[in-house]
Amino acid sequence: MKNNITFLIFSALALVACEPEFDKSVDDAGFYSAGEADFSNYIALGNSLTAGYADDALYLQGQENSYPNIMAMQFAHAGGGDFVQPLVDDNTGGLLAGGTKIAEPRMILAFEGENPSPVILDREPTTDITNHIGEPVNNMGVPGAKIYHLVAEGYGNISGVGTTANPYFVRFASSAETSVIADAAAQDPTFFSLWIGNNDILSYATSGGVGEDRTGNTNLQEYGSNDITDPNVFAAVYKQMLDALTANGAKGAVANIPDVTSIPFFTTVPYAPVPLGEAEAAQLNQGYAEYNQGVMLLAGFGLVSQEEAERRQISFQTGQNPVVIIDEDLTPLSNPRTGEEIPSLRQTTPEDLIVLRASSFIGTTVGDDPQQVNGVSVPLDDQWVLTPEEQELVSNAQTQYNATIKALAGEYELAFIDAQAMMQQVADGGIPFDGGVLTSVYATGKAFSLDGVHPTAKGYAMVANAFIDAINDRYQATVPGINPGAYPDVFVK
Numbered sequence: 001m002k003n004n005i006t007f008l009i010f011s012a013l014a015l016v017a018c019e020p021e022f023d024k025s026v027d028d029a030g031f032y033s034a035g036e037a038d039f040s041n042y043i044a045l046g047n048s049l050t051a052g053y054a055d056d057a058l059y060l061q062g063q064e065n066s067y068p069n070i071m072a073m074q075f076a077h078a079g080g081g082d083f084v085q086p087l088v089d090d091n092t093g094g095l096l097a098g099g100t101k102i103a104e105p106r107m108i109l110a111f112e113g114e115n116p117s118p119v120i121l122d123r124e125p126t127t128d129i130t131n132h133i134g135e136p137v138n139n140m141g142v143p144g145a146k147i148y149h150l151v152a153e154g155y156g157n158i159s160g161v162g163t164t165a166n167p168y169f170v171r172f173a174s175s176a177e178t179s180v181i182a183d184a185a186a187q188d189p190t191f192f193s194l195w196i197g198n199n200d201i202l203s204y205a206t207s208g209g210v211g212e213d214r215t216g217n218t219n220l221q222e223y224g225s226n227d228i229t230d231p232n233v234f235a236a237v238y239k240q241m242l243d244a245l246t247a248n249g250a251k252g253a254v255a256n257i258p259d260v261t262s263i264p265f266f267t268t269v270p271y272a273p274v275p276l277g278e279a280e281a282a283q284l285n286q287g288y289a290e291y292n293q294g295v296m297l298l299a300g301f302g303l304v305s306q307e308e309a310e311r312r313q314i315s316f317q318t319g320q321n322p323v324v325i326i327d328e329d330l331t332p333l334s335n336p337r338t339g340e341e342i343p344s345l346r347q348t349t350p351e352d353l354i355v356l357r358a359s360s361f362i363g364t365t366v367g368d369d370p371q372q373v374n375g376v377s378v379p380l381d382d383q384w385v386l387t388p389e390e391q392e393l394v395s396n397a398q399t400q401y402n403a404t405i406k407a408l409a410g411e412y413e414l415a416f417i418d419a420q421a422m423m424q425q426v427a428d429g430g431i432p433f434d435g436g437v438l439t440s441v442y443a444t445g446k447a448f449s450l451d452g453v454h455p456t457a458k459g460y461a462m463v464a465n466a467f468i469d470a471i472n473d474r475y476q477a478t479v480p481g482i483n484p485g486a487y488p489d490v491f492v493k
Contacts, residue, residue, distance in 0.1 A: 031478070032077040032078040032478050032479060033476075033477055034075075034078040034080075034475070034477050034479070035475040035476035035477035035478070036251070036475040036476055036477070037190075037251050037471065037475040037477055038079070038191060038251070039072075039075035039079050039080035039081070039190065039191050040079055040080065040081045040190050040191075041138075041188065041189050041190045042068075042071070042075055042080060042083060042138060042189065042190070042191045042192070042193075043138050043140060043184050043189035043191075043192045043193075044068030044071075044139050044140060044192070045140050045141070045150065045180065045181070045192065045193070045194050045195075045196065045241070045245075046140075046141045046145075046193075046194060046195040046196050047141060047142060047143060047145045047196060047198060047199050048142075048143035048144065048145075048199075049067075049141070049198060049455075049463075050067070050068055050139065050140075050141025050195055050196075051063065051066060051139065051141030051143050051168065052064070052066025052069065052085075052139075052141070052460065053141075053454050054106070054449035054451070054454045054456060054457070055093070055106040055107040055108070055449045055450045055454070055491065056093075056106060056107045056450065056451035056454075057093025057103070057104065057105055057106035057107070058088055058168065059088060059090070059091045059092060059093035059105075059106050060087060060088055060089070060091050061091050061457070061488075062093075062457070063085050063086075063087055063088065064085075064087075065460050065487055065488075066085070066139060066141070066460060067460040067461070067463040067464040067467065068083070068138070068139050068141070068193060068464075069083060069085060070460065070461055070464035070482060071193070071464050071467055071468060071479075074464070074468060074479050074480055074481070074482065075479060077479065078477060078479050082138075083138045083139070084135065084136070084137045084138050084139070085137060085138065085139040086137045086168075086171050086172040088127040089127045090126055092106065092123045092124070092126060092127075093105040093106030094106070094124075094127070095125055095128070095129055095167055095168075096126070096128040097128065097130065097158070097167065098128065098130050099128065101124070101125055102129075102161070102167060103125065103167070104125075105120055105121040105122075105123055105124075106120075107119065107120055107121070107450040107451060108120075108121050108450070109450060109490055109491060116443075129158065129161070129167045129168075129170045130158070131171075132170075132171060132172070133171055133172040136174070136183070136187050137172045140172075140180055140183065142155075142166055142168050142169045142180060143166075143168050144166055144168070144199065145166060145169075145180070145196070145199060146196075146197075146200045146203070147196050147197050147229060147237045147238060148229065148233060148237050149166065150179065150180040150181050150237070151181050152164070152179055153177055153179050153182075154176065154177055154179075155173070155179055156169040156170050156172075156178060156180075157170070157173075157176040157177070158170045158176070159176070174186070181240075181245075182244075184245065185244040185245060185247065188250075189245065190250055190251075191251055192245045192251075192252040192253075193252060193253045193255075194241065194242075194252065194253070194255075195254070195417075195419070196238075196241075197229075197238075197257045198257050198258070200228065200234060200397070201228055201229075201260070201394045201398055201401070202260065202453070203225060203226045203227075204227065204390075204393070204394060205260045205266070205390075205391075205394050206453070208355055208381075208382055208383040208384050209382060209383075209385075209386055209387065209390030209393075210226055210382060210383045211224055211225075211227045211228065212224060212226075213227070213393045213397070214227045214230045214233075215230050215396070216230060217230055218230055218232060220233070228393060228394070228397050231400035231401060231404070234400070234401050234404060235404040238408055239408060242254075242412050242414075246412055251413075251414065251415075251475060253414060253415035253416070253417060253467050253470055253471050253474075254405055254408070254414050254415070254417070255405075255416075255417035255418075255419040255467070256401070256402040256405045256416075256417070256418060256420050257398050257401055257402055257405075257419065258419050258420045258422075258423035259395070259398065259420060259424060260386070260391070261353065262423040262424050262426065262427040262440060263423070263427075263448065263453055264356065264440050264441070264445070264448050264452040265355060265356045265451070265452035265453045266356070266386060266452075267353070267427070267442075268356050268442040268452060269356060269358055269359045270320075270354075271322055271349060271352050272320045272322045272323075272348070273320065273323065273362055273363070273375075274320065274321040274322070274363055274375060274376055275319065275320055275321075276316055276317070276319070276321050277318060280316075281316040281317050284314075284316045284376060284377065285314075285315060288314040288315075291342075291343070291345065292313050292314060292315075294335070294342060295309050295313070295333070295342070298336075301336070303331075303333065303336075304331050304333060305331075308330065308331060311330075311346055312330065312344075312345060313346075314345060314346070314347055315347070316376075321376075322348040322349065323347065323354070323362060323375035323376070323380055324345055324346070324347055324375060324377075324379040324380065325345070325346060325347070325352070325379055325380045325381075325382075325385050326343065326344055326379050326380065326381055327344050327345070327385075327387060328382050329387060329390075330344040330346065331344075332344065343379070345379055351387075352386070352387055353385065354380075355383075355384055355385070355386065356451075356452040357384070358375075358380065358384040358385075362380070363375060414474070415467075415470040415471045415473070415474035415475065417466050417467055417470045418466075419466065422462070422466050423440075426440050426445075426447050426462075427439075430447075431447075431462060433462070433484040433485050434483045434485050435484075435485030436485060438458060438459060438462055438484060444490075446458050447459040447489075449489075449490065456487075456489040456490060457488050458485070458487045458488070458489045459484075460487070461482055461486070464482060465481045465482060465484070468480075468481050
């Protein structure tokens with residue numbers, strides 16, 4: 001059996017395309033208008049997507065190409081003012097806290113032999129969170145933030161990093177006691193954008209469902225980092241933030257939440273990634289024979305349904321094979337004679353989503369034992385697969401979050417961006433631009449960075465255009481769009 005399985009096959013990696021073109025020069029005075037909006041003091045709130053996070057890190061070029069910064073540059077043609085970002089020190093990525101590394105550098109694409117693969121940049125971070133920005137910032141995107149974090153006092157208190165505080169907010173919080181929304185409202189914005197809620201389901205999804213669905217539970221003290229936020233909590237906090245942001249008449253734009261199944265973090269690794277020869281398949285089938293027989297025997301005693309027993313059968317064949325996983329949603333079983341627990345095993349199906357990070361070790365041996373192969377003779381833990389049952393929990397919460405966002409956008413008369421539809425279009429064939437097409441194919445699709453979750457600069461330019469289009473439509477503005485082809489995509493070492 002091969003010791004490694006390569007999923008990432010890359011073709012052309014165009015880094016920079018042509019310059020943007022407009023029907024009329026953006027320098028023509030008086031051509032562009034803010035319409036009913038006022039862009040003189042624009043504030044952007046959100047999470048890592050707003051901050052410009054990419055390639056699993058926050059780094060300088062990512063921030064410069066964040067969708068709020070792109071929008072602010074376009075707003076400048078229609079009366080927009082300065083746009084300050086909490087810029088990091090360089091393009092390395094990662095964070096320090098008093099000289100101690102607390103976040104890793106960014107990912108890059110490195111060529112090792114014939115096939116390129118994503119690796120962490122071999123440099124040490126230089127951005128230290130103890131070096132405070134010292135001035136109000138317009139881009140208040142906080143990587144890792146869930147919706148209720150934006151209203152949490154003390155979220156920027158350095159003493160709480162690792163528990164109740166966020167190191168990225170520590171860098172620009174006005175005080176240790178403040179909240180993100182308080183600092184935003186204190187700047188009296190004339191216009192705002194808000195894209196929040198992704199992490200309220202995404203952290204559960206990217207962990208392979210290692211967390212709890214807190215629907216029906218409004219006690220935030222009981223929430224874990226990977227838990228799904230209760231939709232009623234989501235709605236209450238979202239309204240609270242809009243009340244604060246619009247208190248002095250500011251207008252704004254809000255975006256909903258894409259499906260997790262539309263991003264390459266969940267769509268890159270196939271459900272049947274393991275290649276086997278005839279002899280290898282036969283050997284594995286022999287090894288799992290006792291397990292298969294035991295499960296069917298228990299079905300005969302009525303301890304598990306016949307349908308589930310068949311679902312739990314492990315079988316390999318010559319060619320590509322599904323991986324073996326531990327599925328905690330299966331019925332717990334034990335040996336009726338010895339009481340010994342029987343593993344809750346099954347093989348993946350097309351309905352399962354194997355997370356991107358699993359591609360680095362599926363098919364590799366554990367230690368030097370050729371009989372212990374990850375995903376084959378050694379089952380994958382729950383964290384590496386988002387099962388259909390777990391996907392349903394994510395989808396149910398997302399549906400309710402998006403209904404809230406759409407309804408409140410109407411209530412507050414805000415521009416509404418259907419990010420769900422946009423990302424689905426990217427996944428279903430792509431969004432064309434002058435110079436190519438943005439798709440969700442890992443790395444070569446140009447829309448997503450190497451972490452499989454966050455956009456590339458081209459992808460963020462696409463997002464900026466979606467915001468600008470919605471803003472122009474809602475406020476009768478004429479802010480110019482941009483060509484995503486003028487922005488880079490995947491970095492190569």
